[in-house]
Amino acid sequence: MKRHATAVWNGTGKEGKGHLSTQTSVLDQVPYSYTSRFEDGKGTNPEELVAAAHAGCFTMKLSFNLQEAGFDPAELKSKCVITFEEGTIKKSHITLDATIDGIDQDEFDRLVKDAEENCPISRLLDTEIEVTATLNG
Secondary structure: OOOOEEEEEEOOOOOOEEEEEEOOOOOOOEEEEHHHHHOOOOOEOHHHHHHHHHHHHHHHHHHHHHHHOOOOOOEEEEEEEEEEEOOEEEEEEEEEEEEOOOOOHHHHHHHHHHHHHHOHHHHHOOOEEEEEEEEEO
16 A cells, blocks of 8 residues: 655745645645744644644554454544654654543553554654553543
8 A cells, every 4th residue: 555645845945835735635735834834824734744643543553452352442532742843853742532441451551552652653753652541431
């Protein structure tokens, strides 16, 4: 399987503007700029997209782990915060709020740790990865 996205940029780094599109058109010429990346400007930025990718990938991997272990999660809600400093992604921190009936804390922790270490985006990122997980029900 291969997936692709396209970035178009016009102008200089600080004054220029660009847009991003994905193969599925979920992103279709979504604007990005210096201000959307380094300030609070309108549009998206690469770090926000990495955060979305990591949250989605981790959550889906955990869902597969839970299914394999015989659990059917009612809800897995993950938020990923990417720390970008000095031109480098320094950390990816995922906060998970999970509602799963019948699972004990040790099994939950084991399956979360596996998802943290083995989701494809975690394996791609060369940065500190931290997961804070809360089990409900």
